[in-house]
Amino acid sequence: GAGVSQSPRYKVAKRGQDVALRCDPISGHVSLFWYQQALGQGPEFLTYFQNEAQLDKSGLPSDRFFAERPEGSVSTLKIQRTQQEDSAVYLCASSSTGGSYTEAFFGQGTRLTVV
Amino acid sequence: GQQVMQIPQYQHVQEGEDFTTYCNSSTTLSNIQWYKQRPGGHPVFLIQLVKSGEVKKQKRLTFQFGEAKKNSSLHITATQTTDVGTYFCAAFGTDKLIFGTGTRLQVFP
Numbered sequence: 001g002a003g004v005s006q007s008p009r010y011k012v013a014k015r016g017q018d019v020a021l022r023c024d025p026i027s028g029h030v031s032l033f034w035y036q037q038a039l040g041q042g043p044e045f046l047t048y049f050q051n052e053a054q055l056d057k058s059g060l061p062s063d064r065f066f067a068e069r070p071e072g073s074v075s076t077l078k079i080q081r082t083q084q085e086d087s088a089v090y091l092c093a094s095s096s097t098g099g100s101y102t103e104a105f106f107g108q109g110t111r112l113t114v115v
Numbered sequence: 116g117q118q119v120m121q122i123p124q125y126q127h128v129q130e131g132e133d134f135t136t137y138c139n140s141s142t143t144l145s146n147i148q149w150y151k152q153r154p155g156g157h158p159v160f161l162i163q164l165v166k167s168g169e170v171k172k173q174k175r176l177t178f179q180f181g182e183a184k185k186n187s188s189l190h191i192t193a194t195q196t197t198d199v200g201t202y203f204c205a206a207f208g209t210d211k212l213i214f215g216t217g218t219r220l221q222v223f224p
Binding site for chain 2: 105
């Protein structure tokens with residue numbers, strides 16, 4: 001596709017419900033990042049994939065958060081038993097190489113509201 | 116872990132005034148990137164700096180990387196209302212791209 005696509009754009013979940021957020025990176029992009037952005041804050045790193053390998057998941061807030069990228073393209077961020085503090089915009093970004101010298105392209109984000 | 120701080124947190128300027136945001140790291144950086152996020156939007160890449168002391172310009176925007184590669188700045192000359200948004204610096208650590216705290220710019224006509 002032309003850019004990074006995320007779905008759904010908006011998600012309202014009841015506390016305790018499980019949610020799955022999808023990211024379609026730019027075709028062929030090696031690197032994929034997930035970020036959590038609370039209102040008025042900067043993007044907080046969650047996890048990083050290089051192809052299908054999850055190289056860093058140190059930013060995942062708890063074991064309720066799980067991310068996968070099984071075929072090295074589409075990625076899913078799953079949050080189990082959602083809590084109110086999970087309410088935020090979840091951003092996905094991809095970049096063309098696995099190195100540290102390429103720009104990251106962001107999707108529009110998924111706004112998650114836990115009620 | 117690696118932290119990237121930005122100052123100021125907020126800046127309100129009159130249209131036509133200049134604006135500068137500063138980015139500081141606790142560790143030496145391999146490179147630094149700058150992004151702009153419009154209200155309600157997503158971060159959009161502006162530029163990347165790699166070399167010590169590097170200066171790059173994009174129209175009214177001037178980006179600088181410090182000699183020690185621990186700090187960077189973004190300067191906007193003669194701000195316009197289209198410059199409104201939050202400006203983030205970002206640095207690569209091991210297997211992660213860390214964003215600074217951001218500077219939110221408001222421009223009054």
